[in-house]
Amino acid sequence: EPEVTQTPSHQVTQMGQEVILRCVPISNHLYFYWYRQILGQKVEFLVSFYNNEISEKSEIFDDQFSVERPDGSNFTLKIRSTKLEDSAMYFCATKDRGQSPLHFGNGTRLTVT
Amino acid sequence: EDQVTQSPEALRLQEGESSSLNCSYTVSGLRGLFWYRQDPGKGPEFLFTLYSAGEEKEKERLKATLTKKESFLHITAPKPEDSATYLCAVPYGGSQGNLIFGKGTKLSVKP
Numbered sequence: 001e002p003e004v005t006q007t008p009s010h011q012v013t014q015m016g017q018e019v020i021l022r023c024v025p026i027s028n029h030l031y032f033y034w035y036r037q038i039l040g041q042k043v044e045f046l047v048s049f050y051n052n053e054i055s056e057k058s059e060i061f062d063d064q065f066s067v068e069r070p071d072g073s074n075f076t077l078k079i080r081s082t083k084l085e086d087s088a089m090y091f092c093a094t095k096d097r098g099q100s101p102l103h104f105g106n107g108t109r110l111t112v113t
Numbered sequence: 114e115d116q117v118t119q120s121p122e123a124l125r126l127q128e129g130e131s132s133s134l135n136c137s138y139t140v141s142g143l144r145g146l147f148w149y150r151q152d153p154g155k156g157p158e159f160l161f162t163l164y165s166a167g168e169e170k171e172k173e174r175l176k177a178t179l180t181k182k183e184s185f186l187h188i189t190a191p192k193p194e195d196s197a198t199y200l201c202a203v204p205y206g207g208s209q210g211n212l213i214f215g216k217g218t219k220l221s222v223k224p
Contacts, residue, residue, distance in 0.1 A: 004156075031210055033210050033211075035212075041216075042214050042215070042216050042217075043157065043200065043202075043212075043214040044214070045211050045212060045213070048210055048211055056206050056211055091156045091157070093156075093210070095210055098209060099145075099209060101147060101159045101162055102147075102159065102210050102212065104149075104156030104157045104158070104159075105156050106154075106155050106156045107154075107155070107156050109154075
């Protein structure tokens with residue numbers, strides 16, 4: 001069964017550094033999302049992306065965050081200057097059309113020290 | 114404010130002991146309710162979508178039902194491999210993919 005692939009599985013970075021999290025969506029999917037889950041807390045929506053632009057973003061997704069689909073296959077989340085509170089699991093999710101369910105990757109665990 | 118509340122937070126069952134998990138929601142204009150299963154260190158795995166009150170979906174030992182205010186995930190004769198955290202979520206905003214998740218119910222099934 002096709003799956004969403006995320007790399008790396010674990011990223012450790014120092015506060016203030018930039019990180020890029022990568023996702024390879026399921027091949028025929030058109031809608032892309034990033035979610036995060038701080039340890040012990042809810043899964044939270046960050047941003048949705050369709051037709052090469054952001055559709056919607058949450059309050060969490062401030063100017064430190066950006067997304068792009070640089071080469072038509074990868075979908076990336078960049079955090080420009082990481083903070084301790086950015087430590088979380090970051091999940092990429094994709095779907096093929098409006099009413100279909102989201103398929104999640106297994107996440108990148110980001111640890112900011 | 115749109116909200117999703119799940120109960121109980123944790124549930125311990127003996128193998129074969131059936132039970133139900135609850136998800137109550139307050140959203141204006143429900144556009145679907147989703148159930149996911151999440152194993153430790155993994156991403157949520159899709160189980161069911163329900164769209165209207167009275168709808169039911171089944172998969173192996175799981176059955177999801179929906180009313181106007183809540184959804185239940187019934188687990189019949191669970192096995193240890195059903196141990197996981199079960200999440201429910203509803204869409205908000207402009208896209209059906211922008212989901213509000215509940216905190217989940219952590220299910221442990223002992224042999």
